[in-house]
Amino acid sequence: MITTKAPGKIYIAGEYAVVENGNHAIIAAVNRFVTVKLKKTSGTGLITSKQYENHMLRSHRIGSKMVVDNRDNPFQYIISAINVTEEYVQTLNIPPQTYEINVNSTLDNGDGKKYGLGSSAAVTVATIKALCELYQLKITKIELFKLAAISHFDVQGNGSLGDVASSVFGGIISYSSFDRQWLADFRKKISIKELLKLQWPDLEIIPLKIPNSLKFLVGWSGSPSSTSNLIDKVELKKGKNNSRYQKFLHDSNKCVREITNGFRQNNIRIIMNNINWNRLLLRNLSKFAHVDIETPALTKLIEIADKFGGAAKTSGAGGGDCGIVLIEKECDINQLIKDWKENGIQRLDISIYEH
Structure with a gap:
């Protein structure tokens, strides 16, 4: 076997x-x-x-x-x-x-x-x-x-x-x-x-390697989504908004480069600030492509994490599924998780897997 x-x-x-x-x-x-x-x-x-x-x-x-x-x-x-x-x-x-x-x-x-x-x-x-x-x-x-x-x-x-x-x-x-x-x-x-x-x-x-001073959380909205369908919808809209779409690509790449540098420099401020920026870029894409990336449940997940000092955003295609949070390890996450639960968001028992 x-x-x-x-x-x-x-x-x-x-x-x-x-x-x-x-x-x-x-x-x-x-x-x-x-x-x-x-x-x-x-x-x-x-x-x-x-x-x-x-x-x-x-x-x-x-x-x-x-x-x-x-x-x-x-x-x-x-x-x-x-x-x-x-x-x-x-x-x-x-x-x-x-x-x-x-x-x-x-x-x-x-x-x-x-x-x-x-x-x-x-x-x-x-x-x-x-x-x-x-x-x-x-x-x-x-x-x-x-x-x-x-x-x-x-x-x-x-x-x-x-x-x-x-x-x-x-x-x-x-x-x-x-x-x-x-x-x-x-x-x-x-x-x-x-x-x-x-x-x-x-x-x-x-x-890359996540800084030891950061904790990684995953919350589930309770609603599955279809990545292929959402990508197809953006594909249909991008031609009509080509200049905005090209700016999104430019800004997203710049944002990812900054986060990559933050990982390499072990700089949690760079990482967290640009996680927040990436959320804004995706919200802007959602508006001009008319695609529901950040659902109300995911917005609530992010707002609760933000209240406790975390940097949070949707993960993947959005439209449901999960959101991620990066938060400093010394922060008490118990109340954050409790607030999630009260709003129908489940914290998944997930950590980063190294081979």
Whole structure:
């Protein structure tokens, strides 16, 4: 039995801007995971998940190709991860295997509601890690990222893939999004083996470290959101507000650079001031794109944190899901958490996960 896991993620800064090539975000891996268990079988393969107890997906091989019964399929990211990794394995002339995969996740609330912690990225990364172990592939982290990014992009078709990078590298990273159109074009022209060897345009992943004097809090609004839908809505509006959108990109990158410098200099004032600025940038984007990024529940989360001296903002696409707070460690957070609870906001027992 092979067991692998990959962490979820939460955005600290740079959301929306990072979907454009070469733009930056800061992302933290968190101590909530997707776990994949894989064992070899003969004949028929199987995919099951604790989160989808009424579903199982069977597969079989025709020659070297894995054929999946795709009716009523909730496992699309797992299937894509399998297909891409198997495609890579074929280029290495490794004999194909048949296997069962079981998936379990702590990235939701137990009732199936997702917190917005990047479950699709984490399950993609964990599945590929398990298959690489099965086939005894020695790959680097950047190669794992590229395999997972291809798999995820094949399904979703948009997004920055920063959540994939966070699941692969762990800790806090500064991430610059690569050219997705370049990937789409070269995916049709060359093998995955060759794609892994290339330098991907604009891709940059740099590890950062949070200052010891800062505490990191995550609050959940109680409402899930759809990242893909929100990104699509901004995409539709940006052409009509191009000058404002370009200013947003410029300011967001400047803000992320300042936060990155704050991490490197161990300067909590720089970090917290620019977290607050990033919140204002996202609120401005929300207005001109007519997208509900900061919901009333998230506004309440932020206002309560601000009252106790924290720097807070929405995380990820917003529209629900989570907000983050950075606050000095000596501050008493008990009353903050109590006020959150009284306003329907749940503090998640989450910390930054280092590999």
